[in-house]
Structure formats: structure tokens, C-alpha cells
Amino acid sequence: MDRLLTRRAWKDEFWQNPWDQGGLAxxxxxxxxxxxxxxxxxxxxxxxxxxxxxxxxxx
Known part of the structure; x- marks a missing residue:
């Protein structure tokens, strides 16, 4: 269960980073x-x- 929460936190952290969003765009x-x-x-x-x-x- 803990692993699932850390994976979700990593995904949320990805979308908060504007450089990652710019790279995706x-x-x-x-x-x-x-x-x-x-x-x-x-x-x-x-x-x-x-x-x-x-x-x-x-x-």
C-alpha cells in the first residue's frame, strides 16, 4: 500500500513541475x-x- 501512495505522489509531483509539462508539450x-x-x-x-x-x- 505504501508503494502505491509513493507512486501516486511521484505522478502528482510530475504534473507540478513546469519543466516536465513544457517538455511534454x-x-x-x-x-x-x-x-x-x-x-x-x-x-x-x-x-x-x-x-x-x-x-x-x-x-
């Missing part, structure tokens, strides 16, 4: 950025390129 932002860039690359890699028409060659 940076890790989450990094993972989110990597996932967003991967999704961006997949999305625009699958779309076909647009056909561009040069107005000078259209006569």
Missing part, C-alpha cells in the same frame, strides 16, 4: 508536426498535377 508538438507534414506530403503526392496552358502558345 514540445514532444507533442513535434509529433503533431511530423504527422501533419506526412499527411500533407501524401495528400499532395496523390493529387494529379494541373495542366497549365501558356497564353502565348494558344494562337
Amino acid at each position: 514540445v514532444i507533442c508538438l513535434f509529433i503533431t508536426t511530423v504527422l501533419f507534414l506526412t499527411l500533407f506530403a501524401i495528400l499532395f503526392g496523390l493529387l494529379p498535377p494541373l495542366d497549365r496552358v501558356n497564353p502565348c502558345e494558344e494562337s
